[in-house]
Amino acid sequence: MRLALTGSNGKLGTVVERELRAAGHDVVALDVVGERRDGFTRIDLTDSGSVFDALSGIDERHRGLDGVVHLGAVPAPGLETDVATFRNNMLATFNVIHGARKAGIRRVVFASSETVLGLPFDLDPPYAPVDEQYDTRPESIYSLTKHLEEELARKVARWDADLSITALRFSNVMTPDDYAGFAAFQSDPASRKWNLWGYIDARDGAQAIMRALDAAVPGFDRFIIAAADTVMERSSASLMAEYFPSVELRRELGEHETLLSIDHAREVLGYAPQHSWRG
Template identity: 35%
Template sequence: MKRVLVTGADGSIGRAAAIGLYADGYDVTGLSLRYDHVSTADRPLVGDARSPDDVAAALDGVDAVLHLAAIPHPSLGTPEEVFENNVAATFNVLSQAGQRGIDRVVIASSINAFGVPMNVNPVVPAYYPLDEDVRADISDAYSLSKSVDEQSARMAWRRWGTNVIALRFPLVKSRKDLLRFAAKAESDPSIMAREGWAYLDLRDGVAAIIAALESSVTGAHVVGLAADDVLIDRPTDELLREYAPTVPVRRPVAGRDALVDTSRARDLLGFSPRYSIHNDDHTVSAITS
């Protein structure tokens, strides 16, 4: 694997991924509707991930694909726009990559794929820690689009034998932006209760992407991601008692333990998060390793 296509290349994760891939020795083709930032991709292209012609041109000489292009929140378009854009782009990229015999595609799914965090109804998760099999309850177009994207990944594997990893990203930002977001969330922790106060440092997001691209695992897999701790600077069991008292907890929690099960990321991809906003850039495990 030498050249990787990154769709959504001018988004925050896309830009960071292009930098990380370049640093690891990969050639990068970028595809974005526009570029508002300088791109490190050696082949930056302007185009739409929904367009067969644009994606076909972008796939020239590509060995693997990182598909990030999407409308990232239900508030950024009508339900029809959000759903149609995200599902059409993912299916177009997967189908064209599959027909070209490209062996590996990594797509951006979301912690919202099971629907509860953005649900308009007063629902709660079936249990904590959240895992990839938690029961879905979807009431918004964005969450539905991510759920369908995961199904599209399975279809691509069955139809073309394309190996697809769908990464369920939580809140992903730089350390500076995470600290800013955490300060706001501290004033009302209930706003993140249904996603288990999950977050991921952008550097860990890039590391997970590269691990997925370089993985030898076959098939189509959904992989949940999160830091090893919660975003709020309070004990996890205290947060649960106050903001999610009715949700079953399947394993004991201590300190600021995370409420997302990331064992599949470790087992399939060999990935474990390194960074925490609570410990001077690194988690304890990273410092002692």
Template identity: 40%
Template sequence: MRIFFTGGSGKAGHHVAPYLASQGHQVTNADLTPLGHPEVTDLRVDLTDAGQVYSAMAGTPTSADLQGPDAVVPHGSAYDAVVHFAAIPSAFIAPDATTFATNIVAHYNVLEAATRLGIRKVVFASSETTYGICFAQGERKPLYVPVDEEHPVVPEDSYAMSKVAGEVVARSFQARTGADVYGLRINNVIEPHEYAEKFPAFLADPSLRRRNLFAYIDTRDLGQMTLRAVQTDGLGFQLFNVANADTSVAATSREVIDAFYDGVEVRRELGRDETFYSIDKARDLLGYAPQHSWRDVLEDPRRPR
């Protein structure tokens, strides 16, 4: 497939875009900063400029595409799918109004261009922050655990607001076009080198992970999830939690519930180390099967050798 990938130079994107290319797809990275990966084509695009977005998606992906019987694309787009990861990626990076405006305008432009140009698959990055816990003012507990995609989304910060608004925009474009539009509510993104750097503190003090629902997503498993979303057709509009199968702490699930979720409804029995950020839907509809864990790198101090 030819994939128009936005934000391929970001923390998540610079792992996921090359992974998609390694699986045989032609990937164009639309970003203000080049990725510089030999298997990914860089295209400088300001996604808040609707004209640039249309022109980029309607253009010829690479010089190699000038050759052969499919060289001319008189109408529509040469791309088969869009993966939209580009955004100001968190609160506290830019002023609140800038974060909201940048994220939602770019998101709208990408969805409008993709659907009007006839692209039938859009996968976009939403966020764990939509549930209103990550950047809440003070203590905020989920209404129930494990948190699934039906949990209410009532955020207080501009970043999460932009993601909730983006989901509404995506649902609307899907409704009027019938394209497949899948949103990935991505948990705290962890690169492999960060296990040794960050996780010892998490294992010593699980409270550090409260705002992330004690969950995380390895960039390699995020790549797998994105690939499965791109390759799975016919689901219309969908939202998927994206996390690894286990928690990011050494405390057991029962210990976390007792210490942090007193009074919170527990809707089903959880495994000893099972994530509180439910990935059941992604498993059921996409065949998502996370392969990585911090336990592959660090010794779990709570488990016998």
């Protein structure tokens, strides 16, 4: 497929671009920052005219797209002011989805976030492993924006019977270079309690994106995308017993099983994590 990739120079986007190209896709890389290189175009995603133009065609880069992968965003709370985060992320996602519809693009995959599940879990989750079945619980402006982006996608997808919009609720993105730092978590499990000790290898994030593009199920859906295990050497059950003793466990947990359920992604997309910090 010929695909536009926003946020192509970010931590996840860099790996996604590499993996998409390795899989044979033609990638139009878009980001607000970056050095000149083949296949890359600078863009301000909050400028609707630029987004619509980029998705419709860019000189010799392309004259039509099969899909859009939207990762471009202020990637976490606190990096910019609340107003700046809200304005950038909300407007960028609206422009991408609206622009894709105008350009006749039927596949849109975008980055939502694990934060909509209730991070940093100062209030207990309703049960564990957490999944997509309970209502979102945004606890920051960043997370609130991700919730609203999902709602935007859900409503827009109602207007087109063959439009597929997929929100991927990525966990904390890691690359192999980050894994040496996991040793520091082991003596302080509370330092990772905020996201139920979850993570996602960026390469598996790319896999989830490609599976969502291939499936292109009409309508809207959202999926938690995490590794199959936690960042801890301790068992998942012992972590829950110590830090969330009142939370119902919906099933018997595997030794290091993720507490961010990826069952829905496995069942619908065929997502199958291949990478772990354990080697």
